[in-house]
Amino acid sequence: MNNLILTSSILPNSIKLYDEFMNRHDTIRANKLLDIIEKVYQKQLYIAFTGHFSAGKSSMINEVVGEHVLPTSPIPTSANIVLLQRGEKKVKITLHNGKTTQIDGEYDIEKIKGYCKQGEEIQKLSIFDNNFQISNHLTIIDTPGIDSTDQAHKLATESTLHTSDYLFYIVDYNHVQSEENFAFVSEMLEKGKNLYFIINQIDKHREEEGDFLTYRTKINSALTQLGLKENHIYYTSLRNKDYPYNELSQVKQLFNAIIKEGQEQIFSLAQQHINGLVEEHLQFIEDQEQFQRNEKVAIEEKLKEEKALLDQTTNQVTNLNEQAERLEKELKNQVQQILKNANIIPFETREKAKRFIESQAPQFKVGLFFSQKKTEQEKNHRADRLLEDLAAHTKANIDWHMTNLFMNKYQSSGVKDEEIINIIQSFKTEIDQKLLQTTIKKGASFTDQYVMTYSTDISEAIKQRAREQTNNLIHTFIKQLRESNSLAIEELEEKQHSYKESIQKYEGEMIKINRLLLYQGQLFSVLEKQIEEPFEVKDWLDSVSKKNIEVHEQWSLRESKKVEKEDRPSISIKKDRVVDSDKILKALKNTFKTIQPLEDFQFLSDSLMDRLSSIEQKTFTVALFGAFSAGKSSFANALIGEKVLPSSPTPTTATINKIAPVSSDYPHGTVSIYLKNEEEFLADLNGMILDVSTEAKSLEEAFKKIEKLVNKNQLEERYKVYLQAITEYKSYPSKFVSSTLSEFSTFVAEEDKACYVKEVIIYYDCKLTRQGITLVDTPGADSLHKRHTEVAFSYIKNADAILFLTYYNHPFSKGDQRFLKQLGRVKDAFSLDKMFFIINAIDLASNEEEILDVKNYIDGQLTRQDIRQARIYGVSSLNELFNQKNKNEDDFKVFRKDFTRFIKHDLMEATLLSAENEIAKVSNYLNKIIESSQKKQSEKENEIFHLRNEQQLLLQTIHKNSPEILEKQIKSELAEQVHYIKQRIGFQYPNFFKEAFHPGVFRDQKPTIALDKSVTELIQSIHFEIDQELSALIIRSEQYLKSLLTNWIKEKKEDVIILNSEMILSQPSLTDFSIPTLHVTINELKSSFFKDELKLFKGTKSFFEQNQKQMMSEAVWQKIEELIEKQLALNEENFIISYTSLLTKKMDELVAKFEHEINQMYESMLFSLEKEQDIAGLLHAKNSLSEWIS
Structure with a gap:
C-alpha cells in the first residue's frame, strides 16, 4: 500500500481513519493513530531512548535537555513512558485506564520523579518545560529497561515504537555483547527503524585490561555484522566528560542534525507509521471477519444444542446430586481396602515390637551399674526404633496411597479448593509413644503369642487413626463438591437464558457480517479521498482529549516507603558448640605421635595418619556465578591478590577457569588447558545450527553447513568465528595444551579458541589456594554464548561454596533470575547455607543511601526466588586489588572474614568431629589394653573367649540389614x-x-x-x-x-x-x-x-x-x-x-x-x-x- 495518504490530506484523512478504527472497535490501532495525529499536528519529531535498565538512559536525557528531571539509580527507576517537550510548564499524566490528569504551571520535581517510578498506575507522563534545551518540535521519550525482570517494563517500551522516528539504544560498557542486545538490534533493523547504538559509561574502561581502540573495533565489528551502520555507534561517558574517547559532544551534534533532517521528514515518517497501522488494521478486520463467520456457525449449533439442553438440565442436576453420594461411597470403600491391604508390621517390625514389649515389663533392667539410667535409655531407644519403623511403613503403605487416592478423586471431581489440596498433600497418620504404650494390655504375659496380638492391636490402632482422618477429609471434600455442583446447576440455568437471548441477536449478527464484506473497499476510499473543505484539527483533538480528562484532585501520588538501613548478620552460626579446628588438629597430631611407637597400635596409627592427611590435604571447590561482565574474573583476582585471570568488558570467560593449589607435578605458574573432544565440540556446533539446519555427523560436515549457512545469511555473522575454530581445533591432536601465566589468556578470552576449550586449570600459589581452595570462574549466565550456561548445574551440586556476583550498576538481570530460580529449587537440599551474594563495583555508588537501595533491591529479588536471610556484600574488586580506598563502605573485609570462617569451621566441622571420634577410639583402646594386660592368665583366657564371641555378634549385627x-x-x-x-x-x-x-x-x-x-x-x-x-x-x-x-x-x-x-x-x-x-x-x-x-x-x-x-x-x-x-x-x-x-x-x-x-x-x-x-x-x-x- 504505497503512498496511500497524500501529504496535504494527512491530518483530515487520519482523523477519518481514526473514526473508522473506533467504529470497528480497533482501539489499539485507534490509540496509536491518535498519538501520530497529535505528533503530526504539533510537527513533533519523536526520539526514544531505550536499552538496558541502569545503563544511563535517564542520565543521558537529563544531559540532553539540560535539566535533572528524570530519576537516576543503579536499580530500575523509570517504570512507565516519559515524554519530554519544550513548552509552557505542565505535566500530563495518562493512567492505564485511559484517563488523564494535568498539572499546569510549577510542579514539584521530586513528585515528578516519583510519578516516573509508578508503573502500576501510570502508563505515560508528558512533561513540558521551557527550560528544556531542546527544539520546540522535538519530543524525547524515556522507556523502562528492556532487560528488567519486570515483563511490564518491556511491554511499555514496545508500546512506544509505533510513534518513534529515531531510537537511541543505550547499553552499559560492561554489557554490550549480550544476546538480548543483538536480538533487539536485529529486530529493529528488520522493521526499518532509525537506530543509534550508544555504549555508555566507557570511563569504566581500564587500559591494563586491553586497548580501548581494540575494544571499540571488536564491538563495531559485531554490531555492523548485524546490519547497523558504523556511524550509528557512539561511545560516551557522563561521569567523566573529559575522557579521551568520549563522544558525548558528537551525540549532541547528532541530535541537532536529526532535528534538522527530521523536520523535513515529519510527514513522510508519519506516513510510514500510518501505512503500517492500516496494514495491521486490515489484518485485524480480516481476523474479525473470519471470527464472525465462524461465530455464525457456532450460534446455529448452539441454538440446536439449546433445545436439547432444556431437556437435559433435570438429568444433569440429578447426576450432579448423585455424584456426591457415589463419590462418598467409593472413597469409603477404597479407604477401607487400602487399610485392609496395608501391612505396616512386617517381620522386622514385629521383632522391634517384641523388643519394645520386653522393655515395658516391670522386671526389665539393663546392666549392673547405673542400671536405672541405662534401663530408661534402652526403653526410649527401643520405643524410638519401633516408632521410626512404624512411621516409615505407615507412610509407604497408608499415607502415600491415601494422598494418591484423594488427589486422583479431587482432580477428576471438578472441585477447585486450595484448602482441600493442602489437606490431601499433608496427609499423615500421627503415631506417638503414648499409642505404643496404651495398646499394651494390662496383665498380659509377654509371650511370642502376645507379640502377634500386640502387633495386630497396634496395627488396628494406627489404621483407626488413619480412618478418622480420612472420614474428616471425606466430609470436607463431599461438602465442597455439593457446593460446587450447586453453582454448576445455577450456571446451566444461566446458559439456557443466554442461548435464548442469542436468538434475538442472530439477525443483528448477520447484518454485521454482511457489512464487513464491504468494509475493505470503503476503507481504501477513505484513505484515497482528497479533503478540500477546511478541517479544524485542534478542535477535534480537544474534543477527543476531553473525553478522558479528569480533575487533578481525583488522583494523587502513592507515597513510597522509605527503606531504612538494617543490620544484616554477616553470617549466622546455628550450632550447639563451636568446633576448635586448631585444637583438634593439634590433638590429632600429638595422638598420632604418641601411639605411633606402640607395637600393637599400628592399625590405629594408620587410621590417624589417614585422618590427619584428609584434614591437612582437604580441598574445597568455590564456584563463581553471575551474569557475564559482573566482574567475576576481577573479583577472583581480588581474592587472590594478583591479576591472574584476564578481565574485560566483553565476555572473557568462554571456558571454565580453575585456580588450583600447586603440587609437585604442577608447580606455581603452570597452566593446563584441556580441549573438548570431537564429540563434545560437535555437540556444541549442532546446538548452534539445529534451528536452521539438520544435525551434522562430523566436524567436516559441520564446517560445510556453517559455511553454507553464513553465505546464505541464515546464520548470524558472529558465528563465522567457528569456521576458523574448526580448522585450528584439528591442529591440536592431543586435546591438551600446556601453557604459562603469560600465554594462556588467548585460550580463555578469544572466542575462536575458547569455543573448543573445555577447561583451564591455573596452578597458583597464594594464601587462598594454600587453604586447599580451588576457585572456579564460570561463564556468564546471560552471555550470547548459549553453551556458557550448561556448566551451572554441576557446580551448584558439587561446589562447597557458591559466590554469586551481580553488577552494582546493573543488579539482577534476567540471566541472574534464571540461575537463582534454580538455586532456590535446591537450596533446602544443602546441608549448609553455602551461598554468598556479592554486589561488585560498589565504588560506583554516589552515596551510602544508594548502596542501601541496591542491597535492599537485591534482597527483595532473592526473596522472590525463596532465598531468604541471604548474606549480601557490597565490594569493589578493583579497589581491593589495587589497594585503593573506597569513598563508600566496602564489605570486602567482612566477606573475607565470613568466608574464611565458613571454610575453616563450617565445612570442616564433620571432618573434625570424626577426628575427635578417632582420638576417643584410641583412648578407649589404650585403656582396654592396659586393663587387660594387668589381668591374671585365667582372666585373660576368659577375656579371649568373651572377645571372640563378642566379635562374632558384632559382625552378625552389621550384616543384618x-x-x-x-x-x-x-x-x-x-x-x-x-x-x-x-x-x-x-x-x-x-x-x-x-x-x-x-x-x-x-x-x-x-x-x-x-x-x-x-x-x-x-x-x-x-x-x-x-x-x-x-x-x-x-x-x-x-x-x-x-x-x-x-x-x-x-x-x-x-x-x-x-x-x-x-x-x-x-x-x-x-x-x-x-x-x-x-x-x-x-x-x-x-x-x-x-x-x-x-x-x-x-x-x-x-x-x-x-x-x-x-x-x-x-x-x-x-x-x-x-x-x-x-x-x-x-x-x-x-x-x-x-x-x-x-x-x-x-x-x-x-x-x-x-x-x-x-x-x-x-x-x-x-x-x-x-x-x-x-x-x-x-x-x-x-x-x-x-x-x-x-
Missing part, C-alpha cells in the same frame, strides 16, 4: 517428588503460555508465523522447566539418600555400642554419588503437533479479548500434559533404578568397612592378650593422651 525398607522409602520419596514436579509445571504452564502468546508477537507478522513462533517458545519453556526440575531432583534425591544412609549408620553404631560400649565405628564420608541420565525430549515437538489446537485462533481481537486464548491454552495443555507425565514417569523409573542400586552398593561398602574395623580392633586386642605388654610405656602414653584430649 533390610535394604528393602529403605528402597521403599526411596521409591515413595521419588514418587512424591515427581508428583509435585508435575503439579508445579501445571501451575507454571499458564505463565509460559502467557509469555509465549502475547499481543506483541502478532503485531508485525502473519498469524500463522506468530502462532508457530509462540508454540515453539512454549515448548522450549516447558522443556527447560522440566530439565531444571529434574536436575534439582537429582540434588534433592542425593541428599535424601545420604540422610537414609546417615540414619542407617547411626543405627548400626548404636547396635554396636549396645554390645560393646567402647567400640566406636568411624564416621564414613558419603561421597561419589553417580548422577542418573535425564531423558527430556519435549523440545523435539514441532508446532504441527498442535495443529488442531492452533485452529482455535480465529483472530487477534477474539483471541485476546474474547477468551479464545484461554480455550487454546487449555486445549494445548490437555495434549502436552500426557507427554509430560510419560517423560516424568520415565525419569522417575530411571531415578529409582539408579538410587536403589546406589543404596545397595553404598550399604555393601559400609558393611565391608565396618567389618574391617571390627576385625582389626578385635584381632589386635586378642593378639595383645597373648603377649607380654610394656605396661610402663602404655601408662606413659595414656598420661600423654590425657593432656591433649582433656
Whole structure:
C-alpha cells in the first residue's frame, strides 16, 4: 500500500481513519493513530531512548535537555513512558485506564520523579518545560529497561515504537555483547527503524585490561555484522566528560542534525507509521471477519444444542446430586481396602515390637551399674526404633496411597479448593509413644503369642487413626463438591437464558457480517479521498482529549516507603558448640605421635595418619556465578591478590577457569588447558545450527553447513568465528595444551579458541589456594554464548561454596533470575547455607543511601526466588586489588572474614568431629589394653573367649540389614517428588503460555508465523522447566539418600555400642554419588503437533479479548500434559533404578568397612592378650593422651 495518504490530506484523512478504527472497535490501532495525529499536528519529531535498565538512559536525557528531571539509580527507576517537550510548564499524566490528569504551571520535581517510578498506575507522563534545551518540535521519550525482570517494563517500551522516528539504544560498557542486545538490534533493523547504538559509561574502561581502540573495533565489528551502520555507534561517558574517547559532544551534534533532517521528514515518517497501522488494521478486520463467520456457525449449533439442553438440565442436576453420594461411597470403600491391604508390621517390625514389649515389663533392667539410667535409655531407644519403623511403613503403605487416592478423586471431581489440596498433600497418620504404650494390655504375659496380638492391636490402632482422618477429609471434600455442583446447576440455568437471548441477536449478527464484506473497499476510499473543505484539527483533538480528562484532585501520588538501613548478620552460626579446628588438629597430631611407637597400635596409627592427611590435604571447590561482565574474573583476582585471570568488558570467560593449589607435578605458574573432544565440540556446533539446519555427523560436515549457512545469511555473522575454530581445533591432536601465566589468556578470552576449550586449570600459589581452595570462574549466565550456561548445574551440586556476583550498576538481570530460580529449587537440599551474594563495583555508588537501595533491591529479588536471610556484600574488586580506598563502605573485609570462617569451621566441622571420634577410639583402646594386660592368665583366657564371641555378634549385627525398607522409602520419596514436579509445571504452564502468546508477537507478522513462533517458545519453556526440575531432583534425591544412609549408620553404631560400649565405628564420608541420565525430549515437538489446537485462533481481537486464548491454552495443555507425565514417569523409573542400586552398593561398602574395623580392633586386642605388654610405656602414653584430649 504505497503512498496511500497524500501529504496535504494527512491530518483530515487520519482523523477519518481514526473514526473508522473506533467504529470497528480497533482501539489499539485507534490509540496509536491518535498519538501520530497529535505528533503530526504539533510537527513533533519523536526520539526514544531505550536499552538496558541502569545503563544511563535517564542520565543521558537529563544531559540532553539540560535539566535533572528524570530519576537516576543503579536499580530500575523509570517504570512507565516519559515524554519530554519544550513548552509552557505542565505535566500530563495518562493512567492505564485511559484517563488523564494535568498539572499546569510549577510542579514539584521530586513528585515528578516519583510519578516516573509508578508503573502500576501510570502508563505515560508528558512533561513540558521551557527550560528544556531542546527544539520546540522535538519530543524525547524515556522507556523502562528492556532487560528488567519486570515483563511490564518491556511491554511499555514496545508500546512506544509505533510513534518513534529515531531510537537511541543505550547499553552499559560492561554489557554490550549480550544476546538480548543483538536480538533487539536485529529486530529493529528488520522493521526499518532509525537506530543509534550508544555504549555508555566507557570511563569504566581500564587500559591494563586491553586497548580501548581494540575494544571499540571488536564491538563495531559485531554490531555492523548485524546490519547497523558504523556511524550509528557512539561511545560516551557522563561521569567523566573529559575522557579521551568520549563522544558525548558528537551525540549532541547528532541530535541537532536529526532535528534538522527530521523536520523535513515529519510527514513522510508519519506516513510510514500510518501505512503500517492500516496494514495491521486490515489484518485485524480480516481476523474479525473470519471470527464472525465462524461465530455464525457456532450460534446455529448452539441454538440446536439449546433445545436439547432444556431437556437435559433435570438429568444433569440429578447426576450432579448423585455424584456426591457415589463419590462418598467409593472413597469409603477404597479407604477401607487400602487399610485392609496395608501391612505396616512386617517381620522386622514385629521383632522391634517384641523388643519394645520386653522393655515395658516391670522386671526389665539393663546392666549392673547405673542400671536405672541405662534401663530408661534402652526403653526410649527401643520405643524410638519401633516408632521410626512404624512411621516409615505407615507412610509407604497408608499415607502415600491415601494422598494418591484423594488427589486422583479431587482432580477428576471438578472441585477447585486450595484448602482441600493442602489437606490431601499433608496427609499423615500421627503415631506417638503414648499409642505404643496404651495398646499394651494390662496383665498380659509377654509371650511370642502376645507379640502377634500386640502387633495386630497396634496395627488396628494406627489404621483407626488413619480412618478418622480420612472420614474428616471425606466430609470436607463431599461438602465442597455439593457446593460446587450447586453453582454448576445455577450456571446451566444461566446458559439456557443466554442461548435464548442469542436468538434475538442472530439477525443483528448477520447484518454485521454482511457489512464487513464491504468494509475493505470503503476503507481504501477513505484513505484515497482528497479533503478540500477546511478541517479544524485542534478542535477535534480537544474534543477527543476531553473525553478522558479528569480533575487533578481525583488522583494523587502513592507515597513510597522509605527503606531504612538494617543490620544484616554477616553470617549466622546455628550450632550447639563451636568446633576448635586448631585444637583438634593439634590433638590429632600429638595422638598420632604418641601411639605411633606402640607395637600393637599400628592399625590405629594408620587410621590417624589417614585422618590427619584428609584434614591437612582437604580441598574445597568455590564456584563463581553471575551474569557475564559482573566482574567475576576481577573479583577472583581480588581474592587472590594478583591479576591472574584476564578481565574485560566483553565476555572473557568462554571456558571454565580453575585456580588450583600447586603440587609437585604442577608447580606455581603452570597452566593446563584441556580441549573438548570431537564429540563434545560437535555437540556444541549442532546446538548452534539445529534451528536452521539438520544435525551434522562430523566436524567436516559441520564446517560445510556453517559455511553454507553464513553465505546464505541464515546464520548470524558472529558465528563465522567457528569456521576458523574448526580448522585450528584439528591442529591440536592431543586435546591438551600446556601453557604459562603469560600465554594462556588467548585460550580463555578469544572466542575462536575458547569455543573448543573445555577447561583451564591455573596452578597458583597464594594464601587462598594454600587453604586447599580451588576457585572456579564460570561463564556468564546471560552471555550470547548459549553453551556458557550448561556448566551451572554441576557446580551448584558439587561446589562447597557458591559466590554469586551481580553488577552494582546493573543488579539482577534476567540471566541472574534464571540461575537463582534454580538455586532456590535446591537450596533446602544443602546441608549448609553455602551461598554468598556479592554486589561488585560498589565504588560506583554516589552515596551510602544508594548502596542501601541496591542491597535492599537485591534482597527483595532473592526473596522472590525463596532465598531468604541471604548474606549480601557490597565490594569493589578493583579497589581491593589495587589497594585503593573506597569513598563508600566496602564489605570486602567482612566477606573475607565470613568466608574464611565458613571454610575453616563450617565445612570442616564433620571432618573434625570424626577426628575427635578417632582420638576417643584410641583412648578407649589404650585403656582396654592396659586393663587387660594387668589381668591374671585365667582372666585373660576368659577375656579371649568373651572377645571372640563378642566379635562374632558384632559382625552378625552389621550384616543384618533390610535394604528393602529403605528402597521403599526411596521409591515413595521419588514418587512424591515427581508428583509435585508435575503439579508445579501445571501451575507454571499458564505463565509460559502467557509469555509465549502475547499481543506483541502478532503485531508485525502473519498469524500463522506468530502462532508457530509462540508454540515453539512454549515448548522450549516447558522443556527447560522440566530439565531444571529434574536436575534439582537429582540434588534433592542425593541428599535424601545420604540422610537414609546417615540414619542407617547411626543405627548400626548404636547396635554396636549396645554390645560393646567402647567400640566406636568411624564416621564414613558419603561421597561419589553417580548422577542418573535425564531423558527430556519435549523440545523435539514441532508446532504441527498442535495443529488442531492452533485452529482455535480465529483472530487477534477474539483471541485476546474474547477468551479464545484461554480455550487454546487449555486445549494445548490437555495434549502436552500426557507427554509430560510419560517423560516424568520415565525419569522417575530411571531415578529409582539408579538410587536403589546406589543404596545397595553404598550399604555393601559400609558393611565391608565396618567389618574391617571390627576385625582389626578385635584381632589386635586378642593378639595383645597373648603377649607380654610394656605396661610402663602404655601408662606413659595414656598420661600423654590425657593432656591433649582433656
